[in-house]
Amino acid sequence: MATDVNKKKKSQAAAVWRRLKKNKMAILGLVILALIIFFALFANFFFDYDTMVIQQSAALRLKPPSAEHWLGTDEVGRDILARIVHGARISLPVAFITIAIATVVGGLLGAIAGYGSKRVDNVIMRIMDVFLAIPSILLSIALVAALGTSMTNMVLAISISNIPPFARIVRSAVLTIKNEEYIEAARAIGASDKRIILKHILPNCMAPIIVQATLSIAGSILAIASLSFIGLGISPPTPEWGSMLSTGRQYFRAAWWVCAFPGLAIMLTILSLNLLGDGLRDALDPKLKN
Amino acid sequence: MDDKKKLETAAPEGSAPYAQAPDTLLDIRDLRVEYHTDEDVVYAVNGLDLTIGKGESLGLVGETGAGKTTTALSVLRLIADPPGKIVDGEIWFEGENMLRAKPGRLREIRGSKISVIFQDPMTSLNPVYSVGDQIAEVIHQHEKCSREEGRKKAGDMLEMVGIPRARYDEYPHQFSGGMKQRVVIAMSIACSPELILADEPTTALDVTIQAQVLELMSELKEKLRTSLLLITHDLGVVAQVCDRVAIMYAGEIVESGTIAEVFDHPHHPYTIGLFGSIPSLDETAEKLKPIRGQMPDPTVLPEGCAFAPRCPYAVETCRAQRVEMTSAGGTHLVRCLAHQGVFQAPELMEEVRHGR
């Protein structure tokens, strides 16, 4: 019985992968993302953190791109490429953590709302409505403003502002699945609510969650960069892309490369996640595809 | 583009349409239509010939996938391209080859000289405009008239199909399926066309409503003296509404003639099979005899007679050689080697003689 289920899951995943493989754009996204993750993982192998990312050098101030410094140097003579590569070590994990938190919290809230009594549902969803009424970047800004500027607070702020969509997705999935016969059957044989939620309902709404999570990670990367850019996120000298843009602002009229390349890094990362997310949506729900 | 060229060479500029009976309204010759998908080519219509006389109504009968709808849509060049392509043939309508008509000319004909009633009334009306306005739209497109005149005429049309004028400003979602089909019919007769192409107009409706809509169509046909191409898979409907009938199988006509000719003495094994598979009330029923097998895969059509794989009388020759239509007396035509005397099929002849 259990192996049957596993087999079925495996073949489902294989079918999704087969469809995804056919989508050139999604594969492009996947390749770009893999490259970014690869460089992030082995950043220290390519560029030493202390000597290339942090150490300043007056002689190398604002040098344009050259054979030695492919993307030029910044206002204190640090190699921009090295900083961008090390920047990925911050943006990617932070974005991933924020969305992981949002998925778990949002998913649980949604499951409780969808599965619980009408009253519980109402309370949770009205609160979500209120959060949805504030544009997410504004909510993050307000939260960071209140909590104070720090990495932890930023993670918290971005996580909270990403909760509502996950709650909505899981809730509506639960509501549609809840009354299906196999859930009633599970209840009839005496499965507990917790078991029904965890074993039956959550696995069934994985597809929209995966898509939303992929696209939300892209959004989170943008939010991290945005907050850092206005000085409410990660502050220098940590090589975060948004904060690189923020400090670069003072010099970029004379030295365009200090801003151009960190921004491109943000765009490329978001682009790859968007491509992958769109591809996953098509692959997971072939009905929706034109 | 290439296909267009092919068409030009098939019927070079200036060549007169070959002999056409004076009372012929629509003359389809050797029509070939293909659908190209990523993987393969679907041969939907394969050298189809069909004529409809002025004021005549022809029933085009066949199974789902026989190419009936494609044929009808080809007449007005309404086939979605891609994936569909008319690769060869001629469609003469009032002395014009529709397949070579310029887009502007085609638009003049669509809706005014030839109109269409589609299969599913639920989806063939635009949900955001009132039914009256949708009827008036086709009137304004083809006739010069003021807004009030258009409105009045569209209202007349509604009344003609049995819908009170007062419902002019209502939207499609406020109508039932049968009523929507009446609206579509009103739209199709609004510019008094010479020819109406009705693509399974009653299939999507409840059985009780079907009868009403059919009645309405026969009535209007008599009143307006319009020609009608009625596509259906229901032989009963054909008998009720049509003068002539053509049986279609795998993209070609296999038998045609007047209702009396075909219904009394079906010749083609497929036609015989069709009649054998409908229950009849007046005969003390023997068991129904469904046609065994499936329609051939339209991406790989058999070389010889397309029906041969399912035909109980087929011999080797049937599978090897293309079959032409031959006369079976009167206007009755049939595409079958047995009737050409190529081989003997006494059982088939017995069936034919016995008739229905």
Place this chain on the structure above:
Amino acid sequence: MYKFILKRLVMLIPVLLGVSFIVFSILSFTPGDPVEMRLGENYSEEAYNAMREEMGLNDPFLVRYVKYIVDAVQGDFGTSYRTSNPVVEELAARLPNTILLSVVAMFFAILVGIPLGVISATHQYSAVDNVSMVGALFGVSMPNFWLGLMLIVIFASGLGWFPSSNFDSWKSIVLPAITLSVNSLAMITRMTRSSMLETIRQDYIRTARAKGLKESVITIKHALRNAMIPIVTTVGLQFGFSLGGAVLVETVFAWPGIGRLLVECIKLKDTPVVVACVLVLATMFSIINLCIDILYAFLDPRIRAQYKTAKR
């Protein structure tokens, strides 16, 4: 119909109360002493206590919140810690600039995005389609503050066509508006394309063609009109995002709007202004969503009928 609008307006009230409560409570826990901010460096203990009392900071949290709401409804959002001016005045000076910027940006996004999406859909897989879809992909992925910086490098510092900051002539709005519109433009183009692709396959489009209508009439009157619902939804959402995005774009271009005010006041811990800014932006966001809902009814008679019959 009016009943529906009225009902939606009434439903807005609890949402806004919720928003204000969240924002107010978040910012009440802001570290830093507002009294010190008002009094500056040198003050006596009595002055401190008197000020604290005057500002109502000795009251319990809920009392302060209720007081705030009661005042806010009457148009009093308190006093700025930073300038000691009424918050309303500060907002009034900045809000029109933000609205102007957002409206111009959205107008541009709609004016370009919808036609581009329609052409992409009716000419699927053509050069226009491919170019605009790749462009849209980049447009969606682009951080707008970075785009702003790049536009400044090229068009302000480099070519000198447009000013890079402040607001003194119509030229000043060109770069910030383009910057703010790019994400929305890309989203609207993509949504228009996919929605149009969906509708042009519908049976009623074939019916329209069978009537002998021109392709342009079929595309605009029959297809686009039916494709509008998801497009309008996207426009509304993007309008909301553009209010959030304005915070960053205004920072880049030193645009004297409410977004920049917000960032400045957060850094200076001028809580009353921050609360008011967020509230105003969230209110605008909600009102836009309401307008979108009402617009649905004009676009689709089926939704109109639902609104009419909905009794609650």
